[in-house]
Amino acid sequence: MSAFFRKEMTEHMRRKRIFVMGILFLLFAVLGVVTAKLTPLLLEMVADQMPGFAIDKTESDIWDAWGQYFKNIDIPLIVFLILWSGSFTTEYQKHTLIPLVTKGLSRTSIFVSKMLSAALVWTAGYILYFGVFYFYSDFYWGNGDLKHVAISVGMYWLYGLWLLAILGLFSSFAETTMQVLLGVGGVFFLCSFVEFVPKLAPKLPTALTGGLGLMQGGSVPSDFTVPFVIVIVSIVLCTAGGIALIQKKQL
Amino acid sequence: MSNALQVEGLKKRFGTKEVLKGVSFSVPENSVFGFIGQNGAGKTTTMKTILGLLQQDEGVITVFGEKVTYGNTKTNRMVGYLPDVPEFYDYMTTREYLRLCAEIAGVPAGERKERIEEMLKMVGLADEKHRIKGFSRGMKQRLGIAQALLHKPKLLICDEPTSALDPTGRKEILDALQAAKVQTTVLFSTHILSDVERICDRAAILHNGEIVLTGTMEELHARKNGNDFLVSASGRGEMEALQAHFPKFEEAEIVGQENVLRWRKGSREDFRQVLSYIADRDIAIRGAEWAEATLEDLFLSVTKETPSGTETEVSGV
Incomplete structure (x- = not known):
């Protein structure tokens, strides 16, 4: 498996996926801080020029900044999923796995290596994003008031892994990249739809994106037990399902 | 002489099209076996089934006595495979790709470098330092032979290895296959009959999903009655x-x-x-x-005259 895992990492490097993700995570971390810092100033400038337009807040605070943190991370996550959506299907279409499978490479190794390498990139990118953001937010506002930092930001990381696991499940049997994207998009929109039911919203995996409330002290970690368990169970099921399905996939 | 490969009653259907209608043949150890057939005769389907890449509807395949199963078949550790249109990771160099193959195939670490250089030299790619991205089809075919033989497989399966090559390239590949015969059994499909006459000991003709003729080359030549x-x-x-x-x-x-x-x-x-x-x-x-009469005449006569459901067995191969 280690040989195929190294092949995957080489592919991510040479296809510039790691470079693109690194730039994106860095850019959006900096952009989040800059947006939080500049938005009140911009509003103030608009208010000065428009009589009757009043704003009650002239300075941003730490919560504006971390609000941006949880908003901005969506874009690198979406780009990450798009970039990785063809990881399996391109190999099916080009038949590049055939020489390796006929040499004894197990399909389980293929699935696990692909998923682990993708998870590694997501994790490393997310750590970079968090690290840069944390440094600047501490520099400008001070992070002293934040509560449950590790759990709050860790929940979004887990949410990313959950979407990746769904991507892996669809990749194990889909023929095209579009089918994979439609599958992941379908699950996401299904969750967004169910979110309209107030009773169910806090139990959905999407609840794990609500780390800001936890940081502010509006909620406690135990509020997220149900979505946490659902996500862990579905990651395990998606992985097991993906491994089972790829065994019979026509390469 | 025991059989490297035994195919019995292989049937495969894609939708309503019956591609293989009970294919049976065997390949004795250390022979070069030509698998002849027109495009669409079912050669690639048969080969992919032997490799466990396709699931047959009926029939049994054994490689050195071990049954082939669909998916992760263990028999593949004894097999080297060259696909008809080999595709590789184009961001790698030949050496990087072969190193990956060697590791997966379990070539001992100490032997890898030497084996890779030996294979690259054999297929004429020893001086190629560039990434696979710019390779011609012929170069990819040669790299395909190198990866297929890298782990010294007991059975080498090649799907139309010479069809895309120029005469020089064809000669090189045929020579390589003939040389490989010393340590491995070769099954190769083709529709170039002169290639079969040149290097094969045995051959089978597949037509419309059925084996219409099979035997040693001597038997096939004798079959050309008149x-x-x-x-x-x-x-x-x-x-x-x-x-x-x-x-x-x-x-x-x-x-x-x-x-x-x-x-x-x-x-x-x-x-x-x-x-x-x-x-x-x-x-x-x-x-x-x-x-x-040439093999081509024989091929044309059996594919033209043999009615569906009739197999002409020259001898018990």
Whole structure:
């Protein structure tokens, strides 16, 4: 498996996926801080020029900044999923796995290596994003008031892994990249739809994106037990399902 | 001699199309086996099933006595495979790709470098330092042979390895396959019959999803019962006189030539009789030609004449 895992990492490097993700995570971390810092100033400038337009807040605070943190991370996550959506299907279409499978490479190794390498990139990118953001937010506002930092930001990381696991499940049997994207998009929109039911919203995996409330002290970690368990169970099921399905996939 | 590969009653259907209709053949150890068939005859389907890449509807395949299963078949550790259109990771160099293959195939770490260089030299890519991205089809085919032989497989399966190559490239690949015979059994599919005649010990002809002929090359050559011969009469009258006496003669349509008669699958005795008749009657002819039958003639005759569901077994291979 280690040989195929190294092949995957080489592919991510040479296809510039790691470079693109690194730039994106860095850019959006900096952009989040800059947006939080500049938005009140911009509003103030608009208010000065428009009589009757009043704003009650002239300075941003730490919560504006971390609000941006949880908003901005969506874009690198979406780009990450798009970039990785063809990881399996391109190999099916080009038949590049055939020489390796006929040499004894197990399909389980293929699935696990692909998923682990993708998870590694997501994790490393997310750590970079968090690290840069944390440094600047501490520099400008001070992070002293934040509560449950590790759990709050860790929940979004887990949410990313959950979407990746769904991507892996669809990749194990889909023929095209579009089918994979439609599958992941379908699950996401299904969750967004169910979110309209107030009773169910806090139990959905999407609840794990609500780390800001936890940081502010509006909620406690135990509020997220149900979505946490659902996500862990579905990651395990998606992985097991993906491994089972790829065994019979026509390469 | 034991069998490296045994295929029995293989059936495969894609939707409503029955691609394989009970294919059976066996490949003895250390032989070069030609798997002949037109495009769409079912060669690639048969090979992919042997590799566990496709699931058969019926039938049993064994590689060195071990049953092939769909998916992760353990028999693949004994097999090297060259696909018809080999595709590789184009961001890698040849050495990087072969190192990946060597690791997966379990070539001992100490032997890898040496094996890789040996294979690259054999296929003429030893000086190639660039990434695979810019490779021609012929270069990819040669790299395909290198990866297939890298782990010294006991059975090498090649799907039309020479069809995309120029004459030099073809010769190199055929020589490599023949050389490989010493340590491995080779099964290769092709529709280039001269390649089969050049290097194979045995062959099978697949037509419309069925094996219509199989045997050793000697047996196949012996099967070519009779050859065509042509007599070119000097005029219409002479031609009709011959045709009247020998009803087996038919007028041959040859561009640029008139009054030519063809006798299909005639024996040497038939030919001798025709010649003595011509000599006795003093019939004017421009020439008479005995055309040695080729494998191509045999192929054309069995694929044209063998009705569906009939297998011509030359011997028990």
